[in-house]
Amino acid sequence: MDDLVQRFLAGDRRALARIISRVENETAEGREYLRQLFPHSGKTHILGITGGAGSGKSTLTGALAGEYRKRGMTVGIVAVDPSSPFTKGAILGDRIRMQDLALDPGVYVRSMAGRGALGGLAPAIADVVAVMDAFGFDVVIIETIGAGQDEVEIAGTAMTTILVNNPGTGDDIQALKAGIIEIADILVVNKADHPGADVLVSQLQALLTLSPAGSRRPPILKTIATKGEGMDKLADAVAAHHEYLESSGVLASHREEDARHQVLAIARQILLERIRQSTSEEALAGLVHRVASRELDPHSAAEELASGVSH
Amino acid sequence: MSPTTTAHIRVLIAKPGLDGHDRGAKVVARALRDGGCEVIYTGIRQTPEMIAEAALQEDVDVVGLSILSGAHLELFPRVVEELKKRGVDDVLLFCGGIIPEDDTESLLKLGFSAVFRPGTNTQDIVKFVYDHVKK
Numbered sequence: 001m002d003d004l005v006q007r008f009l010a011g012d013r014r015a016l017a018r019i020i021s022r023v024e025n026e027t028a029e030g031r032e033y034l035r036q037l038f039p040h041s042g043k044t045h046i047l048g049i050t051g052g053a054g055s056g057k058s059t060l061t062g063a064l065a066g067e068y069r070k071r072g073m074t075v076g077i078v079a080v081d082p083s084s085p086f087t088k089g090a091i092l093g094d095r096i097r098m099q100d101l102a103l104d105p106g107v108y109v110r111s112m113a114g115r116g117a118l119g120g121l122a123p124a125i126a127d128v129v130a131v132m133d134a135f136g137f138d139v140v141i142i143e144t145i146g147a148g149q150d151e152v153e154i155a156g157t158a159m160t161t162i163l164v165n166n167p168g169t170g171d172d173i174q175a176l177k178a179g180i181i182e183i184a185d186i187l188v189v190n191k192a193d194h195p196g197a198d199v200l201v202s203q204l205q206a207l208l209t210l211s212p213a214g215s216r217r218p219p220i221l222k223t224i225a226t227k228g229e230g231m232d233k234l235a236d237a238v239a240a241h242h243e244y245l246e247s248s249g250v251l252a253s254h255r256e257e258d259a260r261h262q263v264l265a266i267a268r269q270i271l272l273e274r275i276r277q278s279t280s281e282e283a284l285a286g287l288v289h290r291v292a293s294r295e296l297d298p299h300s301a302a303e304e305l306a307s308g309v310s311h
Numbered sequence: 312m313s314p315t316t317t318a319h320i321r322v323l324i325a326k327p328g329l330d331g332h333d334r335g336a337k338v339v340a341r342a343l344r345d346g347g348c349e350v351i352y353t354g355i356r357q358t359p360e361m362i363a364e365a366a367l368q369e370d371v372d373v374v375g376l377s378i379l380s381g382a383h384l385e386l387f388p389r390v391v392e393e394l395k396k397r398g399v400d401d402v403l404l405f406c407g408g409i410i411p412e413d414d415t416e417s418l419l420k421l422g423f424s425a426v427f428r429p430g431t432n433t434q435d436i437v438k439f440v441y442d443h444v445k446k
Contacts, residue, residue: 014398017370025318089344095365096354102361108368113349
């Protein structure tokens with residue numbers, strides 16, 4: 001194997017950057033790097049920061065990373081922005097909000113395009129996070145694409161999920177629908193200097209009283225990320241959640257669950273590739289046509305497709 | 312063939328120096344995005360160190376610098392130097408903005424493959440990137 005892995009393990013950030021590209025592009029080479037580096041991962045606390053577009057996720061990510069630096073910890077950041085569904089291109093602009101960290105040798109920021117994945121993440125996110133974990137950062141923060149009510153995938157990859165809310169973005173019925181709120185380990189009311197912040201805090205509190213008995217109630221914290229306000233309390237809340245995860249055994253089961261999810265997702269991908277490889281374009285087009293003309297239903301067509309795969 | 316396995320060209324669009332007008336940089340970023348590139352835009356007032364560090368961390372294939380202040384012969388050599396210092400020596404470099412014709416020669420010598428001026432068709436920039444990128 002080339003010296004990229006050696007350089008990576010010696011802490012060379014350019015080697016890290018290069019390996020991430022290969023892993024992100026899901027090449028055979030990338031998979032080989034991941035195979036070698038994966039045993040070095042599993043030590044880092046992985047945070048997810050999610051919330052609506054414009055809620056302040058990037059600014060909060062930068063400010064929280066600054067707080068970790070004050071505490072002497074190193075931070076890796078993966079910031080995901082959406083790809084165009086038509087051209088597959090993307091504008092990745094999250095670094096703009098993290099300028100204070102630009103030259104800090106204890107911080108590494110990587111922008112990733114969503115590349116059509118659902119859930120506010122990117123297809124290779126788990127692999128890229130594993131590589132950053134293996135590099136030895138004390139914390140890795142994943143910042144999702146602006147999420148709506150239902151982008152909950154982040155909770156699988158991250159150990160602690162922070163949901164960023166803002167005052168003035170809907171009444172308590174929006175909050176009552178929950179959805180994404182259910183995955184939050186910590187609720188943040190950012191832009192807390194805007195009118196309505198306290199109302200939102202009490203609405204969220206009221207909502208949490210409706211949670212099933214015995215479930216862990218996420219703390220609600222007010223922040224003003226642009227001024228760095230509330231970051232010490234946020235970092236403390238993350239640490240408290242981490243401690244809870246470890247002492248309760250939830251962390252171990254979370255790892256098992258996430259591993260199961262990943263293995264099955266990759267297996268699904270492999271099977272799909274096999275089906276595509278063992279089916280001629282004409283055969284597929286024929287099946288598709290029979291479905292389109294209502295001669296055959298899609299389930300039967302898929303059964304026929306899958307039955308042709310040799311193992 | 313899954314669309315997720317395609318390698319995309321990654322481009323850093325950066326504005327060194329103190330001028331605060333980034334309309335041109337944004338137009339070029341958007342054109343490249345519409346051309347299928349993943350474009351990292353870092354905003355205004357970047358130092359040469361910040362630009363080189365972003366290029367390293369983001370592992371870009373292309374760096375495009377935009378400048379209107381007239382300080383290009385001052386700042387661009389420092390960007391190139393900072394890139395080299397970090398071992399980022401294989402990216403495609405181009406620049407644009409208010410840059411006199413007379414300076415083209417020195418910029419090409421410095422390692423820039425093209426200088427784009429006001430009035431350039433953005434499609435020419437996209438084509439330039441696809442034709443010259445080292446993939």
